[in-house]
Amino acid sequence: MELSRMIISIGKVKSIHTLKVFAAAAHYGSFTACGQRLHMTQSAVSQQIKRLEDLVGSELFFRQARGVRLTDQGRLLLQQITPLISMVNDGQRKGSENTPVIRMAMSPVIAEQWVSTYLPLFRKLFDSFRLCVLESSINDDEHDESDIRLVQVHVNDERFIDESWCFCNRDEMVAVCSPQYLEMIKVDAKNWVEKSCLLESHCHIKGNRGLSWDAWLAAQGKLGAQSDEIVVFESNSLSLQAAKANCGAALASLAEISCDLRDRSLVVLPGCPVPATSSYYIKMRNTSDYRHQQALEWLRKSIYATVQGAVHSVKLVDAV
Template sequence: MSLLGRRVSLNSLRVFEAAARHLSFTAAARELHSTQSAVSQQVRGLEEQLGMPLFERIYRGVRLTEAGEGLFDAVQEGFATIERAIDALLNRQRHPRVNILTDFSFAAYWLMPRLPAFRRDHPQIDVRIITRQVGEMRPDPEVDVAILFCDERTLAAGVPRLFAEEVFPVCSPGFLAQHGPIDSLARLAEVPLLTLTSEDKAAWQDWPGYFQRLGGIAHRENAELIFNNYTLLIQAAIAGQGVGMGWRGLVDEAIDNGMLVGLTELALHSSQGYGLIDMQPTAAGEAKATLMAWLLEAAGAGR
């Protein structure tokens, strides 16, 4: 039993809080559907347990002693904390939340533009997006679903694939007008390239792998700008600072809006891609299942 339970009861504190708030045993009894004598008896018992008076009995009422004022503040704060916790639990039951972990690029360029449609169709489900750099993708007990770039082995093991990797050079219309046409690997190797790096070796394609996989000339570091953030790289490409590597699904909207041009004749396909991972497979939940099904459907519609 807790110290609180050994010394005083929660019910006596509830009665005390009502009497202190109303400064009236009669009004407290009316609120608690009790009697004035029962309230008075509960308060007297609490005072005896604590060994100090909490109220001064005055004409037609009561007022708090200094000790009573201190206890009243503490009890109100404690009850308010309990009430907020209960409200949060009830709200969570009414609005279940699903936590999604993904990288900055996927969140910014694919997930966020589509999420309003999910919210419109499923307003009862709250979605929290957690973004991390690739090198920071560590297990997290709060994560329900992860959308991560996966290698071929992971996808072959049964992880649902949102879409396969398709990469191609992208640049601004102005850059292409100045440096184009860029219709071969030899010409691509001659223009400034925008390079994405990470602290850990990422599964996705980089420029050396891209040139090698297409069977063309060896990659040369030609006036490269280097970024560790794909969002910044795309902004640099839009600003006309060079040619970046574009991933199907991430750059589609920028191409459709005319901010970027996709050099799709130089596209490279692989068996890698973004996978949808249930991070809590033993924790079944309708909200999580609904979101995962929607993500797969949205990716299929995009294809």
């Protein structure tokens, strides 16, 4: 497959800092030089890169005696994240006093999709503003002063959400597998559960996030139809990697796998999406400057549309 037609999903990468370490290592061609530039040890850089390779499921560098060089997958990933890294750097770089900065905080999962869809249009409509994109979680007080902020909140933590936050969408869980796995087991809409190996994760079993297979099947009215073959993984990320490797069917958050659905490394199995245990909330501050407020309102609507598209991305794939 041509490199230009390949897609690497960074949906599971939770840290923009990790992506910046990868970009710096690619630029300097050396983990040691990258560490010196970012004030990190060579070992810390190597660990960040290894963790990133595990998350995206591809080797990103060839390790050589005198440095490193990008693999084809590494060059593709660098190409994909360059707009996001540039936007973050532009926001952090000191501009002129007359150039207002808009601070926008969200998770890399949503930021990746927002950048590819809305960043070019924002630059065209509001070229007098600089954007600073930050990582955000509900417990991260550092970004409380952001102009606009999106967080993913577990249902148990929704009691901490005050009236300044607006509900955006509830995440949903679906059953997924690789297209190749469908062909291997010759599945159909009636008996895929019985014929599939079900890939489970501890976080689902413990109820900390998402649903267990028991809960998902009960919501489908098929609790007694569960397969006898179940494999349990430490994390949901590992169960999804196993699904992509044609090992079985896994449960997945639609927001996290929207890129996988677009490149068809995963497809959605028959069954109704089930509400997950987390929701998205958005908060925007008000300003007296009309143009600034107009830009913030445009960003709020575009982020809302991005979340809607991520959660409902099941519509992007054909039914089995």
